Amino acid sequence: NEKILEVKNLTKNFEMGKGKVLKAVNDVTFHVNKGETFGLVGESGCGKSTIGRTIMGLYNKTSGDAIFDGVNIHELNEKEKFKFHRRMQMIFQDPYASLNPRSTVKEVISEPMEIHGLYKEKTEQLDRVYELLEEVGLNRDHVNRYPHEFSGGQRQRIGIARALALDPEFIIADEPISALDVSVQAQVVNLLKDLQTEKGLTFLFIAHDLAMVRQFADRIGVMYLGNMVELTDSNQLYENPLHPYTKALLSAIPIPDPDMEEKRERIILEGELPSPINPPSGCVFRTRCPMAMEVCSKVKPVWQEVGQNHYVACHLYDDTLDEKEKEKVEPV
Ligand code: SF4
Numbered sequence: 110n111e112k113i114l115e116v117k118n119l120t121k122n123f124e125m126g127k128g129k130v131l132k133a134v135n136d137v138t139f140h141v142n143k144g145e146t147f148g149l150v151g152e153s154g155c156g157k158s159t160i161g162r163t164i165m166g167l168y169n170k171t172s173g174d175a176i177f178d179g180v181n182i183h184e185l186n187e188k189e190k191f192k193f194h195r196r197m198q199m200i201f202q203d204p205y206a207s208l209n210p211r212s213t214v215k216e217v218i219s220e221p222m223e224i225h226g227l228y229k230e231k232t233e234q235l236d237r238v239y240e241l242l243e244e245v246g247l248n249r250d251h252v253n254r255y256p257h258e259f260s261g262g263q264r265q266r267i268g269i270a271r272a273l274a275l276d277p278e279f280i281i282a283d284e285p286i287s288a289l290d291v292s293v294q295a296q297v298v299n300l301l302k303d304l305q306t307e308k309g310l311t312f313l314f315i316a317h318d319l320a321m322v323r324q325f326a327d328r329i330g331v332m333y334l335g336n337m338v339e340l341t342d343s344n345q346l347y348e349n350p351l352h353p354y355t356k357a358l359l360s361a362i363p364i365p366d367p368d369m370e371e372k373r374e375r376i377i378l379e380g381e382l383p384s385p386i387n388p389p390s391g392c393v394f395r396t397r398c399p400m401a402m403e404v405c406s407k408v409k410p411v412w413q414e415v416g417q418n419h420y421v422a423c424h425l426y427d428d429t430l431d432e433k434e435k436e437k438v439e440p441v
């Protein structure tokens with residue numbers, strides 16, 4: 110497996126004024142292999158969109174590195190970053206908000222090609238627009254229509270065509286199906302899968318629940334309050350989740366098989382998601398963790414590989430702690 114993206118100890122803080130700091134992304138490490146789909150999952154506000162935008166170079170990092178194909182993204186100057194964006198593009202959650210309502214489909218899809226000066230001849234550019242529309246399953250006769258004339262699913266297809274316009278290798282899809290009807294979600298996922306096969310694309314696929322990435326992701330990273338808490342192969346994550354937060358997320362997904370459903374315990378998380386401006390001490394999940402122990406409020410669990418390609422940050426899997434420290438306490 111060839112690594113195309115390496116994110117190393119990436120941290121992103123936002124200064125909120127009056128000395129307050131929002132810790133959006135905290136010391137996150139993962140890599141994405143060429144041609145795979147890496148799923149990044151967690152509740153809204155957990156920092157997954159911030160990771161996407163920081164990798165794109167739209168935000169400066171606070172510390173750590175994001176390295177794409179050997180190039181450190183945050184060491185690029187503006188001109189180099191501009192060129193780099195031909196290789197990495199983004200698809201957004203809300204096609205309504207991300208498409209200019211006053212631009213026709215043709216203008217929306219042509220814009221990146223124009224900005225990057227891809228074609229000298231307008232006719233060549235229009236041919237490419239037609240080609241892209243076909244690739245995303247839209248009718249070329251729609252080229253002069255406006256975004257509001259389309260359904261949510263069609264609008265997302267327009268967003269995908271725009272992202273493909275520069276022929277990128279890597280696409281960060283930030284909740285591309287979350288705003289769509291369930292019936293349409295599968296169609297868009299299938300389209301992305303087909304495009305991946307045809308073009309050899311690599312995806313960083315951001316979603317807020319595990320059900321959405323189950324069919325699509327090769328590996329999955331689970332995030333909570335700016336921290337990555339577990340990372341492994343998709344199958345391994347579903348069959349053998351280790352982190353209490355991952356277990357809770359999985360327990361919320363309905364299983365079609367009633368026998369399985371009976372065996373499984375539904376874990377309801379108590380309490381509110383804490384603020385990333387004032388995160389809990391020790392383990393960030395401890396205020397809602399059903400397994401919280403004494404040590405969890407004092408010591409931040411280290412990110413460690415506990416099985417082959419299976420990483421977790423949780424004291425339950427830390428062999429260096431003695432049993433006394435592992436005494437269970439009620440979440441606070
Ligand atoms: Fe729960 Fe402690 Fe593990 Fe955090 S470190 S997930 S609080 S058991």
Ligand code: MG
Nearest residue numbers: 153154157158
């Ligand atoms: Mg988001």
